[in-house]
Amino acid sequence: MIRPLVLAAGLALATGTAALAHHGWxxxxxQKVIRVTAPVSDLAWENPHATAKVAYQGRTWDVILAPLARMETRGLTRQMLAAGQPITLEGYPRSDGTPEMRLERVTVQGKVVELR
Known part of the structure; x- marks a missing residue:
């Protein structure tokens, strides 16, 4: 009886640790907000976070969006981002200089969608 409990506790700890590691924001x-108005490309509409790419300052930046359920609940759909139209992205850059941003909000078709 003790072995299954130890195994279950170990699995719970391992799962919790993985979840914490994933959200290493x-x-x-x-302190440094990036604001880009451009169409996104290479949109991957998938969990745990949707991702895309955008041209900014002569480089291609990876854009980390929110989980699908959160975006869709707040009114942001895949079609709104994939239409090739310029949209405004606001987020934070990686501290190490990697061309990647964690997206905080999107303005598309006159609508501001908060992602966090």
Whole structure:
């Protein structure tokens, strides 16, 4: 009886640790906001976070969006981002200089969608 409990506790700890590691937002500089108005490309509408790419300052940046359920609940759909139209992205860059941003809000078709 003790072995299954130990196994269950170990699995719970391992799962919790993986979830915490995934949400390591400390690698982004929240004091430095990037604002880009451009169409996104390479949109991957998938969990745990949707991703896309955008041209900014002569480089291609990876854009980390929110989970699908959150975006869709707040009114942001895949079609709104995939239409090739310029949209405004606001987020935080990675602190290490990697061309990647954690997206905080999107303005598309006159609508502002908060992602966090």
């Amino acid at each position: 400390s690698s982004y500089d929240a």
